[in-house]
Amino acid sequence: MPYTENREAWTKGQGLWEHVPADTWNDWGWQLKNRLTKVEQLEQFMTLTPEEKQGCYFANSKLALAITPYFFNLIDRDDPSCPVRRQVIPQGGEMTIAPEEMLDPVGEDGHMKVPGLVHRYPDRVLFLVTDRCAAYCRYCTRSRLVSNAQDYNFHPEYEQGLRYIESHPEVRDVLLSGGDPLLLADRKLDHLLGRLRAIKHVEFIRIGSRIPVFLPQRVTPELCEILKKHGPVWMSIHVNHPKECTQALKDACDRLSYAGVPLGNQSVLLKGVNDDADVMKALIHRLLRMRVRPYYIYQCDLITGSSHLRTEVQKGIEIIRSLRGHTTGYGIPQFVIDAPGGGGKIPINPDYVERVDENEIVLRNYEGGLFSYPLKPGKAVPVEEAAHILDESLF
């Protein structure tokens, strides 16, 4: 059945927690404290499939189970194929490992200069500042360290990381990630951003966070003040399906935008979640309406136990082809594969070049029509002699 977007409705309300006073609901500490982390808690509200139940029991040794009440409300409890449900409720598939799968699929550990600091590209670093998230995505690339279910014992070393950046003048761009940096206390985040801002050669600071999606209540006026104070701070959020674009997320994005935070979105291509052109189109339209610029679509990394969520690379190419030319260019993300083994992000694009020869490049447009652009300049002649190609009325 093709996905049809309800263009009017932005989901709102407290759903199952209607009885909770609004200011309690809007307290991010309450949301964290009341996360659903056990099978028994989930089963109070829904019937899990046998596969989900298996997955939940296994989760403790792989990647913790945690879902905020806010995000749990977005799950269709009667539909095991619900695209929100597939992202956060474990499945039995997590217990099988394909030969191509890895614990560190994009080879981050090999580029870790000090604990938590990945220097893979010439001018920018990835700074992992916590191993905690508000909720856990079952396909997380950093399952090995996030939530510490695998006893990886990741301890972010701010001081070492900061000192590394201070002593490497080539680092002009710092990406804070984790885990989720916005789970740090205001005071800590303020300190960290202040320290980074004080480094002369750091000119670009950004945060990768799914907090606005899992826990929009965390985007408080106080947090926005901190981001504003150290700005410009850019932010990449992580939305995979239009159902996640609620009124609460929209409000959080407004607060961030008004604090001067440019917003981008990263999606992961996931089977049964967003491997569909209509779903992606609805998603990017919603993102644009929230002032969020779609940035990347990732091919799902080869993380252990993810085969039930991965799609073919061709699907991603097909989705980009279905968007380019058919809708707003601002809405079209770059499809990338983060190369297994540490090659970094490599862009994949549909091919619009039909053929190239000595004289011309022949291109296919979004409607399938063929157009030629010359590759060699012809002989230029004076204007009077070129009248046949100019509008006659000019003379």
Ligand SMILES: *Cc1c(COP(=O)(O)O)cnc(C)c1O
């Ligand atoms: C994704 C990533 C970056 C940032 O890459 P951009 O393409 O600039 O967004 C930096 N370092 C690492 C290790 C990354 O994985």
Ligand code: SF4
């Ligand atoms: S929010 Fe990011 S770091 Fe946290 S579990 Fe999801 S993908 Fe992993």
